[in-house]
Amino acid sequence: MAPSEGSTVRGARGVEQRNVTHVDFLCKALRLEEMQAKLRQRAHDVSELGLNASPQMKAQMTVLCDKLASGLRQHYETLAEVAPQLMNSGHQVLPDAPHADEILLPSRLTPDQVDNMSLRELLELEVQLRVIHAYDAIASLKKALAMRSFWTRHFKAQYSSQGKRTKGQASLRSCQARVKEASRAYSACYEWLTKSAPEVAENFGLQKLCNRDLMLLSEYLEQQHYRQNGRRLSWIWTLRPKFSAADDVDESPDSLKAVVESWQNEFTRLEYVHARAAVDRWTEEVKILECEMPAVVRWFEKEAMRWSCMSSGQGDDAGFRAYTCRQFSLYQTLADHALEVFTAVTGGEEAWDSIWDNPKIGNDDEGSAPMDVDNGT
Template sequence: MPGLADYIKEKGYEESTSSPELIELFLPSFFASMQRDLICQQGLPEFENRLRFAQATEALAHLRRQLRTRSFANSYKTRNAHSQGAYTRSRLLQNQIEVRIKAVRAQYDISRRSLLSLRGPGDWENTLKVLRAEDIQGINERTLNEEEQEEYRRARLLAGMSEETVEGELHGLGTTSGQENIPTVAFNRSLALGEGRRTLSWIWYTVTDEELMGVGEVQACLRVEWVKARARAERWREEVLLLEEEMRRSIAYCEWKAMYWDNAATTRSRPPESNDLALFEGVRAYAYRQASYERRRVVMWKRQWVAIQERATLVLTTQLGQGDILRNDQAMLIAPPLVVELDLSDNEMEGMEDGDVEVGDVDT
């Protein structure tokens, strides 16, 4: 870097030997693109580019390793820490793991900023994304929900921590050692709810071949998560099938009920006595009225549910179809927006004229 001496002299930088870790190295990524061409020799930024890419990739691998270690430590503490001493030792181990996770995250952030300076925005950002606090999750971990956050906040306040410190921990900005990441909790199949829409953090979609083929548990963990995801998809498929069958049976029941009222109106014989004529006409009118209600309900439900049935067919045939494995050049079809209509109450239906089945659309 032949122009570096003049640059340092012009800016007046002073090195401090008291903190060597804070000394600026003035690598090519430190300078803007125009300054870089004047200060650095040709080809030197490409060397740092390759170095930073490898460093960021390796940092993600280390982060995944530490997250697996944290999951194992949490599981071990839950199963074996039954005394105060064992719990304290497990807590110290977890704090050490959190400190290492924080160090790896800082290394990744530095590498990514350097790559952004050297390469600029591009497709590489789809692989090396911005690492947020909520992205630092293990395969079987999740962030706290609102109720758990309130319980966590209450316990911390009772322990004597300030409200600002507790809020910082819940946002990944803790001030104590080992609390610089958002608190997470392991999934419990008997307690956790809402796993149907759960997704892994993006860091687990960038696993390298070395990690998969190594002696670690990455491959086994990913296989377990794949099996869980497939089980959830099959459960969703079952729910969609049940919903479709319930809609079919509801319409079939209304059609049968309409025929029942028609038969009830026609099978009753007309009484010879003139005193029962009004009762006879009233019973027939009531039966025909109920049959009309059922037929109008069939028409209304068929019209309202056509969008839901089309969505169910799309989901069953493309997204949750058994044996349908998408190739790399195939993308999962995105279902169109769904419009659902509100049902009318019985009182509102009584005030409608025959054939008047208009209902306001409601977007959901």
């Protein structure tokens, strides 16, 4: 290989290695930005709860704060290597408080500063990665909204007799927190993207995220908001990823219908999965009850017969006979009352006779044997 060719190869490798270093540095910085948004959201939630904030929430916030502080130290160490000219220009290259640090990047600088310090290439790379990061944040937001829609329905359907702390309520709060965190992450990314390259954000279809954009898709469909003037579907549900700003996006009615239908199918899938699980669980409960109800009646009758036999086999002891007769009457009354109640709840005498004659538990298709209630097996 000629010396000139070798130097050209080494130069190309050097440029490639530098680009990889820059991409890795910017990806970690955007991840820190997302962590900072999550930290601010959790700090806001803790301050809203005040004394009601749980120790677990405070501990999680402390862990996140320490992790962010460690990442910020590494960020500024790498920044001094990637862009040493920032140190010579008087910019602060030391981390501030985790929740207040601006996470110094080319997008934080003015256009003149970017040109004077030869950071235009790094800024263009940051803009490209920010667009990708914004799309990821919107995807996470839509998933969180889908789960919030599902748990909202199930939360409203819970019985009033249930306790305040239920799985549905905990899951709903978790989904609401995910929606807030994804919203903050996108808003932080979009803010710096519009400051450094507003035309790029517009060309890629990115917009400012408002509270009205967080409408549940199921609410938009079920309440027929699309029939009302001025109530268009939120842009986050129609946003399509593009490889470049020049790519055309199909905004025809058929395209919009396909987007809405795809998300509606996702809701239907979630509803089916959870409904099927609930059906299987309650079917199992019904089978257990169909086994336990005849067992209860048979046990009462068995106890009544036992005390009746004891009463007839003890001669002339009046006190003992009176006690055994009382016990016999007690258990016989319990058996009659249970039989009356169980017959009513099972749907009548015909349904009860079917359960009484075939007390089974488990899956009948697998050949499960009747349970011997007298022997307790």
